Protein backbone atom coordinates (compact mmCIF):
# COMPACT_ATOMS: atom_id res chain seq x y z
CA UNK A 1 0.00 0.00 0.00
CA UNK A 2 2.87 2.34 0.75
CA UNK A 3 3.81 1.91 -2.91
CA UNK A 4 0.71 3.78 -4.03
CA UNK A 5 1.08 6.25 -1.22
CA UNK A 6 4.60 7.01 -2.47
CA UNK A 7 3.34 7.64 -5.97
CA UNK A 8 0.54 9.83 -4.71
CA UNK A 9 2.87 11.85 -2.48
CA UNK A 10 5.43 12.18 -5.24
CA UNK A 11 2.90 13.55 -7.68
CA UNK A 12 1.48 15.84 -5.04
CA UNK A 13 4.82 17.33 -4.01
CA UNK A 14 5.93 17.72 -7.60
CA UNK A 15 2.74 19.59 -8.39
CA UNK A 16 3.26 21.80 -5.35
CA UNK A 17 6.70 22.70 -6.63
CA UNK A 18 5.41 23.36 -10.11
CA UNK A 19 2.70 25.58 -8.71
CA UNK A 20 5.28 27.80 -7.02
CA UNK A 21 7.61 28.10 -9.98
CA UNK A 22 4.66 28.47 -12.32
CA UNK A 23 3.45 31.43 -10.32
CA UNK A 24 6.91 33.02 -10.57
CA UNK A 25 6.96 32.46 -14.30
CA UNK A 26 3.57 33.84 -15.17
CA UNK A 27 3.75 36.79 -12.81
CA UNK A 28 7.08 37.79 -14.32
CA UNK A 29 6.01 37.09 -17.87
CA UNK A 30 3.06 39.44 -17.67
CA UNK A 31 3.99 42.04 -15.07
CA UNK A 32 7.78 41.86 -14.49
CA UNK A 33 6.83 42.69 -10.92
CA UNK A 34 9.20 40.43 -9.02
CA UNK A 35 12.20 40.66 -11.32
CA UNK A 36 15.16 41.16 -9.02
CA UNK A 37 17.86 41.84 -11.59
CA UNK A 38 18.50 45.34 -12.89
CA UNK A 39 19.30 46.41 -16.44
CA UNK A 40 22.77 47.58 -15.60
CA UNK A 41 24.26 49.92 -18.16
CA UNK A 42 20.83 51.41 -18.95
CA UNK A 43 20.01 52.45 -15.41
CA UNK A 44 23.42 53.85 -14.66
CA UNK A 45 21.98 57.27 -13.76
CA UNK A 46 19.39 56.00 -11.34
CA UNK A 47 21.31 53.03 -10.00
CA UNK A 48 21.55 53.05 -6.25
CA UNK A 49 23.40 50.29 -4.49
CA UNK A 50 21.97 48.97 -1.26
CA UNK A 51 23.26 50.45 1.97
CA UNK A 52 25.49 47.57 2.94
CA UNK A 53 27.30 47.47 -0.39
CA UNK A 54 31.09 47.66 -0.07
CA UNK A 55 32.52 49.42 -3.10
CA UNK A 56 35.60 51.06 -1.65
CA UNK A 57 36.77 52.77 1.52
CA UNK A 58 36.22 56.52 1.51
CA UNK A 59 36.68 59.33 3.99
CA UNK A 60 33.73 61.55 4.71
CA UNK A 61 34.21 65.31 4.39
CA UNK A 62 31.74 67.96 5.45
CA UNK A 63 30.87 71.14 3.54
CA UNK A 64 33.88 73.02 4.96
CA UNK A 65 36.24 70.38 3.61
CA UNK A 66 36.82 68.99 7.07
CA UNK A 67 37.31 65.35 7.94
CA UNK A 68 37.48 63.57 11.27
CA UNK A 69 40.76 61.69 10.96
CA UNK A 70 43.33 62.56 13.60
CA UNK A 71 46.00 60.30 12.07
CA UNK A 72 45.99 57.80 14.91
CA UNK A 73 47.07 55.03 12.46
CA UNK A 74 44.78 52.48 14.08
CA UNK A 75 43.32 51.64 10.70
CA UNK A 76 46.77 51.15 9.22
CA UNK A 77 47.55 48.61 11.93
CA UNK A 78 44.16 46.95 11.68
CA UNK A 79 44.40 46.24 7.99
CA UNK A 80 45.49 42.64 7.35
CA UNK A 81 46.73 43.47 3.86
CA UNK A 82 48.81 46.57 4.39
CA UNK A 83 46.39 48.50 2.25
CA UNK A 84 46.47 51.72 4.19
CA UNK A 85 49.41 54.03 4.75
CA UNK A 86 49.02 57.11 6.92
CA UNK A 87 51.43 59.95 6.36
CA UNK A 88 51.35 62.41 9.22
CA UNK A 89 53.32 65.14 10.85
CA UNK A 90 53.46 66.85 14.23
CA UNK A 91 52.16 70.38 14.41
CA UNK A 92 51.58 72.85 17.16
CA UNK A 93 47.92 73.69 17.67
CA UNK A 94 47.71 77.50 17.57
CA UNK A 95 44.82 77.64 20.09
CA UNK A 96 45.78 75.17 22.76
CA UNK A 97 49.54 75.31 22.15
CA UNK A 98 49.74 71.51 22.30
CA UNK A 99 51.65 69.47 19.74
CA UNK A 100 49.39 67.06 17.92
CA UNK A 101 49.46 64.75 14.93
CA UNK A 102 48.13 66.09 11.67
CA UNK A 103 47.09 63.95 8.74
CA UNK A 104 48.97 64.74 5.56
CA UNK A 105 47.96 61.88 3.37
CA UNK A 106 45.71 58.88 3.97
CA UNK A 107 46.89 56.53 1.24
CA UNK A 108 44.58 53.71 0.27
CA UNK A 109 45.68 50.97 -2.16
CA UNK A 110 42.41 49.81 -3.64
CA UNK A 111 44.14 47.04 -5.57
CA UNK A 112 45.13 45.34 -2.30
CA UNK A 113 41.90 45.86 -0.42
CA UNK A 114 39.70 42.83 0.20
CA UNK A 115 36.78 44.90 1.49
CA UNK A 116 37.00 43.13 4.82
CA UNK A 117 35.96 46.20 6.80
CA UNK A 118 38.52 45.84 9.59
CA UNK A 119 39.72 49.43 9.18
CA UNK A 120 36.24 50.90 9.37
CA UNK A 121 35.45 48.79 12.43
CA UNK A 122 38.67 49.88 14.10
CA UNK A 123 38.56 53.61 13.44
CA UNK A 124 37.71 55.30 16.76
CA UNK A 125 36.67 58.52 15.03
CA UNK A 126 34.35 57.09 12.39
CA UNK A 127 36.44 58.97 9.87
CA UNK A 128 36.28 56.36 7.13
CA UNK A 129 33.26 54.58 5.75
CA UNK A 130 32.03 52.48 2.86
CA UNK A 131 31.65 54.10 -0.54
CA UNK A 132 29.19 52.75 -3.09
CA UNK A 133 31.18 53.33 -6.24
CA UNK A 134 32.14 50.16 -8.07
CA UNK A 135 33.41 51.54 -11.39
CA UNK A 136 37.01 50.76 -10.60
CA UNK A 137 38.18 49.56 -14.00
CA UNK A 138 41.34 51.29 -15.14
CA UNK A 139 44.18 50.60 -17.50
CA UNK A 140 46.91 51.54 -15.07
CA UNK A 141 47.15 50.06 -11.65
CA UNK A 142 48.69 53.21 -10.20
CA UNK A 143 45.26 54.81 -10.61
CA UNK A 144 44.06 52.50 -7.88
CA UNK A 145 46.25 54.10 -5.26
CA UNK A 146 44.13 56.85 -3.81
CA UNK A 147 44.46 59.55 -1.27
CA UNK A 148 41.37 59.50 0.89
CA UNK A 149 41.63 62.95 2.44
CA UNK A 150 40.87 65.67 -0.04
CA UNK A 151 43.56 68.23 -0.80
CA UNK A 152 43.60 71.15 1.67
CA UNK A 153 41.21 69.38 3.98
CA UNK A 154 41.74 69.74 7.72
CA UNK A 155 40.69 68.02 10.88
CA UNK A 156 37.35 69.16 12.13
CA UNK A 157 38.25 71.11 15.30
CA UNK A 158 34.81 70.66 16.83
CA UNK A 159 34.93 66.94 16.48
CA UNK A 160 34.93 65.03 19.73
CA UNK A 161 36.50 61.64 19.51
CA UNK A 162 34.29 58.86 20.73
CA UNK A 163 35.86 56.58 23.31
CA UNK A 164 36.11 53.13 21.85
CA UNK B 165 3.95 18.58 -54.75
CA UNK B 166 7.51 19.69 -55.35
CA UNK B 167 8.04 16.58 -57.39
CA UNK B 168 5.28 17.54 -59.84
CA UNK B 169 6.72 21.01 -60.16
CA UNK B 170 10.19 19.68 -60.92
CA UNK B 171 8.89 17.06 -63.33
CA UNK B 172 7.78 19.79 -65.65
CA UNK B 173 11.30 20.74 -66.63
CA UNK B 174 13.55 17.76 -66.01
CA UNK B 175 13.44 13.98 -66.42
CA UNK B 176 11.73 11.95 -63.73
CA UNK B 177 14.82 10.37 -62.11
CA UNK B 178 16.69 13.64 -61.86
CA UNK B 179 13.62 15.32 -60.44
CA UNK B 180 13.38 12.65 -57.77
CA UNK B 181 16.93 13.22 -56.58
CA UNK B 182 16.63 16.98 -56.78
CA UNK B 183 13.54 16.74 -54.62
CA UNK B 184 15.45 14.67 -52.07
CA UNK B 185 18.20 17.27 -51.95
CA UNK B 186 15.74 20.15 -51.60
CA UNK B 187 13.92 18.45 -48.75
CA UNK B 188 17.19 17.59 -47.04
CA UNK B 189 18.36 21.19 -47.23
CA UNK B 190 15.04 22.49 -45.97
CA UNK B 191 15.12 20.13 -43.03
CA UNK B 192 18.70 21.05 -42.19
CA UNK B 193 17.63 24.67 -42.14
CA UNK B 194 14.62 23.88 -39.99
CA UNK B 195 16.86 21.88 -37.68
CA UNK B 196 19.29 24.73 -37.16
CA UNK B 197 16.61 27.39 -36.73
CA UNK B 198 14.63 25.19 -34.39
CA UNK B 199 17.68 24.49 -32.27
CA UNK B 200 18.60 28.16 -32.04
CA UNK B 201 15.04 29.16 -31.25
CA UNK B 202 14.68 26.53 -28.54
CA UNK B 203 17.95 27.52 -26.89
CA UNK B 204 16.74 31.11 -26.81
CA UNK B 205 13.37 30.02 -25.45
CA UNK B 206 15.00 27.93 -22.76
CA UNK B 207 17.17 30.79 -21.58
CA UNK B 208 14.35 33.28 -21.65
CA UNK B 209 11.96 30.95 -19.84
CA UNK B 210 14.64 30.08 -17.31
CA UNK B 211 15.10 33.77 -16.69
CA UNK B 212 11.46 34.29 -15.86
CA UNK B 213 11.39 31.24 -13.63
CA UNK B 214 14.33 32.59 -11.66
CA UNK B 215 13.03 36.14 -11.36
CA UNK B 216 15.42 37.36 -14.02
CA UNK B 217 14.80 38.60 -17.53
CA UNK B 218 17.05 36.34 -19.55
CA UNK B 219 18.74 37.43 -22.79
CA UNK B 220 17.16 40.69 -23.94
CA UNK B 221 19.81 42.71 -25.75
CA UNK B 222 20.47 41.24 -29.20
CA UNK B 223 17.44 41.78 -31.36
CA UNK B 224 13.81 41.88 -30.21
CA UNK B 225 13.61 40.17 -26.81
CA UNK B 226 17.16 38.90 -27.32
CA UNK B 227 16.05 36.66 -30.17
CA UNK B 228 19.41 36.86 -31.96
CA UNK B 229 21.45 36.10 -28.87
CA UNK B 230 21.71 32.41 -29.74
CA UNK B 231 22.60 33.24 -33.34
CA UNK B 232 25.50 35.26 -32.02
CA UNK B 233 26.45 32.40 -29.70
CA UNK B 234 26.37 29.94 -32.58
CA UNK B 235 28.58 32.22 -34.68
CA UNK B 236 31.00 32.41 -31.79
CA UNK B 237 31.08 28.62 -31.54
CA UNK B 238 31.69 28.28 -35.29
CA UNK B 239 34.67 30.58 -35.04
CA UNK B 240 36.24 28.60 -32.20
CA UNK B 241 39.21 26.36 -32.64
CA UNK B 242 38.53 22.64 -32.52
CA UNK B 243 40.60 21.23 -29.71
CA UNK B 244 40.82 17.66 -28.57
CA UNK B 245 42.53 15.51 -25.98
CA UNK B 246 45.73 13.59 -26.54
CA UNK B 247 45.27 9.90 -27.17
CA UNK B 248 41.64 10.13 -28.15
CA UNK B 249 40.21 7.84 -30.77
CA UNK B 250 40.28 10.31 -33.62
CA UNK B 251 37.80 8.63 -35.90
CA UNK B 252 35.15 7.87 -33.29
CA UNK B 253 35.61 11.23 -31.63
CA UNK B 254 35.01 12.96 -34.92
CA UNK B 255 32.05 10.88 -35.99
CA UNK B 256 30.13 10.82 -32.70
CA UNK B 257 28.33 14.19 -33.07
CA UNK B 258 27.02 13.10 -36.46
CA UNK B 259 25.31 10.04 -34.98
CA UNK B 260 23.42 12.28 -32.64
CA UNK B 261 22.56 14.87 -35.23
CA UNK B 262 21.58 12.40 -37.96
CA UNK B 263 19.35 10.52 -35.54
CA UNK B 264 17.64 13.74 -34.55
CA UNK B 265 17.24 14.80 -38.20
CA UNK B 266 15.78 11.45 -39.21
CA UNK B 267 13.27 11.58 -36.40
CA UNK B 268 12.42 15.15 -37.34
CA UNK B 269 11.63 14.09 -40.89
CA UNK B 270 8.82 11.87 -39.59
CA UNK B 271 7.07 14.49 -37.53
CA UNK B 272 3.68 15.23 -39.10
CA UNK B 273 3.56 19.01 -39.00
CA UNK B 274 0.29 18.99 -40.89
CA UNK B 275 -1.57 16.76 -43.31
CA UNK B 276 0.66 17.94 -46.16
CA UNK B 277 3.86 18.83 -44.34
CA UNK B 278 5.47 15.53 -43.54
CA UNK B 279 8.61 14.54 -45.35
CA UNK B 280 8.45 10.84 -44.78
CA UNK B 281 5.10 9.23 -43.99
CA UNK B 282 5.74 5.50 -43.63
CA UNK B 283 3.26 3.09 -42.15
CA UNK B 284 5.75 2.15 -39.42
CA UNK B 285 5.95 5.76 -38.20
CA UNK B 286 5.90 5.42 -34.43
CA UNK B 287 8.12 2.39 -34.48
CA UNK B 288 10.62 4.12 -36.74
CA UNK B 289 10.82 7.17 -34.50
CA UNK B 290 11.59 5.09 -31.42
CA UNK B 291 14.14 3.06 -33.36
CA UNK B 292 15.88 6.12 -34.76
CA UNK B 293 15.98 8.04 -31.51
CA UNK B 294 17.76 5.13 -29.88
CA UNK B 295 20.63 5.51 -32.34
CA UNK B 296 21.40 8.69 -30.48
CA UNK B 297 22.64 6.79 -27.46
CA UNK B 298 25.31 5.26 -29.69
CA UNK B 299 26.59 8.71 -30.56
CA UNK B 300 26.67 9.82 -26.95
CA UNK B 301 28.35 6.64 -25.86
CA UNK B 302 30.95 6.93 -28.61
CA UNK B 303 31.63 10.52 -27.62
CA UNK B 304 32.19 9.46 -24.03
CA UNK B 305 34.35 6.53 -24.99
CA UNK B 306 36.49 8.18 -27.64
CA UNK B 307 37.34 11.26 -25.58
CA UNK B 308 39.91 9.43 -23.45
CA UNK B 309 38.63 11.16 -20.37
CA UNK B 310 37.24 9.41 -17.33
CA UNK B 311 34.45 11.90 -16.79
CA UNK B 312 33.31 11.62 -20.36
CA UNK B 313 33.33 7.87 -20.07
CA UNK B 314 31.20 7.95 -16.94
CA UNK B 315 28.83 10.31 -18.69
CA UNK B 316 28.59 7.98 -21.66
CA UNK B 317 27.98 4.96 -19.43
CA UNK B 318 25.24 6.76 -17.58
CA UNK B 319 23.63 7.77 -20.82
CA UNK B 320 23.59 4.12 -21.84
CA UNK B 321 21.91 3.06 -18.61
CA UNK B 322 19.45 5.90 -18.66
CA UNK B 323 18.36 5.80 -22.26
CA UNK B 324 18.02 2.04 -22.45
CA UNK B 325 15.92 1.96 -19.28
CA UNK B 326 13.67 4.82 -20.17
CA UNK B 327 13.17 3.68 -23.74
CA UNK B 328 11.19 0.80 -22.26
CA UNK B 329 8.57 2.94 -20.64
CA UNK B 330 8.40 5.25 -23.65
CA UNK B 331 7.87 2.22 -25.83
CA UNK B 332 5.16 0.86 -23.58
CA UNK B 333 3.34 4.16 -23.49
CA UNK B 334 3.47 4.28 -27.26
CA UNK B 335 2.06 0.74 -27.35
CA UNK B 336 -0.73 1.89 -25.04
CA UNK B 337 -1.63 4.65 -27.44
CA UNK B 338 -1.42 2.45 -30.52
CA UNK B 339 -3.84 0.04 -28.84
CA UNK B 340 -6.24 2.95 -28.78
CA UNK B 341 -5.38 4.20 -32.26
CA UNK B 342 -5.17 0.86 -34.01
CA UNK B 343 -2.39 2.10 -36.30
CA UNK B 344 1.23 3.14 -36.04
CA UNK B 345 1.33 5.47 -39.01
CA UNK B 346 1.75 8.93 -37.57
CA UNK B 347 -0.55 10.75 -39.99
CA UNK B 348 -3.29 8.18 -39.43
CA UNK B 349 -2.92 8.44 -35.67
CA UNK B 350 -3.66 12.14 -36.03
CA UNK B 351 -6.59 11.48 -38.35
CA UNK B 352 -8.02 9.05 -35.78
CA UNK B 353 -8.25 11.96 -33.35
CA UNK B 354 -10.65 13.97 -35.48
CA UNK B 355 -13.50 13.03 -33.12
CA UNK B 356 -11.53 13.96 -30.00
CA UNK B 357 -7.96 14.00 -28.84
CA UNK B 358 -6.67 10.74 -27.43
CA UNK B 359 -6.03 12.29 -24.05
CA UNK B 360 -9.80 12.80 -23.92
CA UNK B 361 -11.05 9.68 -25.65
CA UNK B 362 -8.62 7.43 -23.81
CA UNK B 363 -9.28 9.25 -20.51
CA UNK B 364 -7.63 7.57 -17.47
CA UNK B 365 -5.04 5.29 -19.11
CA UNK B 366 -4.22 7.96 -21.69
CA UNK B 367 -3.64 10.49 -18.96
CA UNK B 368 -1.41 8.12 -16.98
CA UNK B 369 0.32 7.30 -20.25
CA UNK B 370 0.92 11.00 -20.85
CA UNK B 371 2.51 11.44 -17.44
CA UNK B 372 4.77 8.44 -17.95
CA UNK B 373 5.62 9.66 -21.42
CA UNK B 374 6.60 13.09 -20.17
CA UNK B 375 8.80 11.69 -17.39
CA UNK B 376 10.47 9.17 -19.65
CA UNK B 377 10.74 11.71 -22.46
CA UNK B 378 12.55 14.16 -20.22
CA UNK B 379 14.92 11.37 -19.29
CA UNK B 380 15.35 10.39 -22.94
CA UNK B 381 16.41 13.86 -23.94
CA UNK B 382 18.86 14.02 -21.00
CA UNK B 383 17.35 17.08 -19.47
CA UNK B 384 17.27 18.07 -15.84
CA UNK B 385 16.02 16.48 -13.55
CA UNK B 386 17.58 13.55 -15.40
CA UNK B 387 20.75 15.17 -16.71
CA UNK B 388 23.08 12.66 -15.09
CA UNK B 389 24.74 12.29 -18.45
CA UNK B 390 26.03 15.83 -18.37
CA UNK B 391 26.02 16.42 -14.64
CA UNK B 392 27.84 19.74 -14.57
CA UNK B 393 28.50 19.47 -10.88
CA UNK B 394 30.41 16.21 -10.86
CA UNK B 395 31.34 15.35 -14.45
CA UNK B 396 32.16 18.72 -15.95
CA UNK B 397 29.95 18.33 -18.99
CA UNK B 398 29.94 14.54 -19.19
CA UNK B 399 30.18 13.05 -22.63
CA UNK B 400 30.83 16.31 -24.46
CA UNK B 401 33.40 17.82 -22.11
CA UNK B 402 36.15 17.18 -24.69
CA UNK B 403 34.31 18.82 -27.56
CA UNK B 404 34.77 22.40 -28.57
CA UNK B 405 33.40 24.65 -31.28
CA UNK B 406 31.05 22.98 -33.71
CA UNK B 407 31.35 19.53 -32.13
CA UNK B 408 29.86 20.91 -28.98
CA UNK B 409 27.30 22.95 -30.91
CA UNK B 410 26.05 19.80 -32.65
CA UNK B 411 25.44 18.04 -29.36
CA UNK B 412 23.85 21.09 -27.91
CA UNK B 413 21.48 21.70 -30.80
CA UNK B 414 20.65 18.01 -31.06
CA UNK B 415 19.67 17.96 -27.40
CA UNK B 416 17.18 20.75 -27.95
CA UNK B 417 15.85 19.31 -31.19
CA UNK B 418 15.36 16.02 -29.38
CA UNK B 419 13.28 17.81 -26.82
CA UNK B 420 11.21 19.16 -29.68
CA UNK B 421 10.83 15.69 -31.16
CA UNK B 422 9.69 14.18 -27.87
CA UNK B 423 7.18 16.99 -27.47
CA UNK B 424 6.01 16.59 -31.06
CA UNK B 425 5.46 12.88 -30.42
CA UNK B 426 3.48 13.73 -27.31
CA UNK B 427 1.35 16.15 -29.31
CA UNK B 428 0.82 13.55 -32.03
CA UNK B 429 -0.06 10.77 -29.65
CA UNK B 430 -2.12 12.64 -27.08
CA UNK B 431 -3.15 16.07 -28.29
CA UNK B 432 -4.43 15.51 -31.78
CA UNK B 433 -1.45 16.69 -33.82
CA UNK B 434 -2.48 19.48 -36.16
CA UNK B 435 -6.16 19.29 -35.25
CA UNK B 436 -8.04 21.70 -33.06
CA UNK B 437 -10.93 20.42 -30.97
CA UNK B 438 -14.33 20.32 -32.72
CA UNK B 439 -12.54 20.59 -36.07
CA UNK B 440 -12.18 24.37 -35.93
CA UNK B 441 -10.07 25.51 -38.84
CA UNK B 442 -9.49 21.96 -39.99
CA UNK B 443 -7.98 21.32 -43.42
CA UNK B 444 -6.74 24.82 -44.16
CA UNK B 445 -3.20 24.09 -45.36
CA UNK B 446 -0.76 26.02 -43.18
CA UNK B 447 -2.98 26.59 -40.18
CA UNK B 448 -2.42 22.94 -39.28
CA UNK B 449 1.34 23.38 -39.13
CA UNK B 450 1.01 26.50 -36.98
CA UNK B 451 -1.33 24.75 -34.58
CA UNK B 452 1.04 21.83 -34.40
CA UNK B 453 4.05 24.01 -33.63
CA UNK B 454 2.16 25.98 -30.99
CA UNK B 455 1.02 22.79 -29.29
CA UNK B 456 4.51 21.34 -29.42
CA UNK B 457 6.04 24.47 -27.95
CA UNK B 458 3.53 24.28 -25.10
CA UNK B 459 4.73 20.78 -24.31
CA UNK B 460 8.33 21.99 -24.63
CA UNK B 461 7.44 24.68 -22.14
CA UNK B 462 6.14 21.99 -19.79
CA UNK B 463 9.51 20.25 -20.01
CA UNK B 464 11.29 23.51 -19.26
CA UNK B 465 8.99 23.97 -16.32
CA UNK B 466 10.12 20.58 -15.01
CA UNK B 467 13.71 21.55 -15.50
CA UNK B 468 13.53 24.74 -13.52
CA UNK B 469 11.48 23.23 -10.73
CA UNK B 470 12.81 19.81 -9.85
CA UNK B 471 16.16 18.90 -8.32
CA UNK B 472 18.26 16.27 -10.01
CA UNK B 473 17.95 12.57 -9.23
CA UNK B 474 20.78 10.31 -8.13
CA UNK B 475 21.58 7.41 -10.44
CA UNK B 476 20.03 4.82 -8.11
CA UNK B 477 16.92 6.95 -7.67
CA UNK B 478 16.75 7.26 -11.43
CA UNK B 479 16.76 3.50 -11.87
CA UNK B 480 14.33 2.95 -9.00
CA UNK B 481 11.92 5.38 -10.60
CA UNK B 482 12.13 3.57 -13.90
CA UNK B 483 12.16 -0.10 -12.90
CA UNK B 484 10.01 0.02 -9.81
CA UNK B 485 7.49 2.64 -10.76
CA UNK B 486 7.24 3.61 -14.42
CA UNK B 487 7.55 0.16 -15.96
CA UNK B 488 4.96 -1.57 -13.73
CA UNK B 489 2.62 1.39 -14.13
CA UNK B 490 2.91 1.42 -17.88
CA UNK B 491 2.48 -2.36 -18.08
CA UNK B 492 -0.72 -2.21 -16.08
CA UNK B 493 -1.68 0.76 -18.20
CA UNK B 494 -1.47 -1.24 -21.43
CA UNK B 495 -3.76 -3.89 -19.96
CA UNK B 496 -6.24 -1.30 -18.73
CA UNK B 497 -6.24 0.41 -22.10
CA UNK B 498 -6.71 -2.89 -23.91
CA UNK B 499 -9.66 -3.77 -21.70
CA UNK B 500 -11.21 -0.35 -22.20
CA UNK B 501 -10.87 -0.59 -25.96
CA UNK B 502 -12.20 -4.14 -25.91
CA UNK B 503 -15.27 -3.18 -23.90
CA UNK B 504 -15.73 -0.02 -25.92
CA UNK B 505 -15.39 2.21 -22.86
CA UNK B 506 -13.45 4.89 -24.67
CA UNK B 507 -15.28 8.04 -25.69
Ligand code: SF4
Pocket residue numbers: 057078079080081082083084112113114115116117118119120
Ligand atom coordinates in the same frame (compact mmCIF):
# COMPACT_ATOMS: atom_id res chain seq x y z
S1 SF4 C 1 38.70 47.00 4.18
FE1 SF4 C 1 40.16 45.54 5.03
S2 SF4 C 1 41.68 45.29 3.42
FE2 SF4 C 1 40.51 47.10 2.89
S3 SF4 C 1 41.69 48.77 3.78
FE3 SF4 C 1 40.17 48.18 5.30
S4 SF4 C 1 41.20 46.72 6.62
FE4 SF4 C 1 42.41 46.89 4.74
Ligand code: SF4
Pocket residue numbers: 068069070071072073074075076086122123124125126127128
Ligand atom coordinates in the same frame (compact mmCIF):
# COMPACT_ATOMS: atom_id res chain seq x y z
S1 SF4 D 1 40.98 56.91 9.59
FE1 SF4 D 1 40.36 56.56 11.71
S2 SF4 D 1 41.73 54.91 12.42
FE2 SF4 D 1 42.59 55.66 10.51
S3 SF4 D 1 44.10 57.17 11.17
FE3 SF4 D 1 42.22 58.30 10.78
S4 SF4 D 1 41.19 58.39 12.79
FE4 SF4 D 1 42.75 56.80 12.93
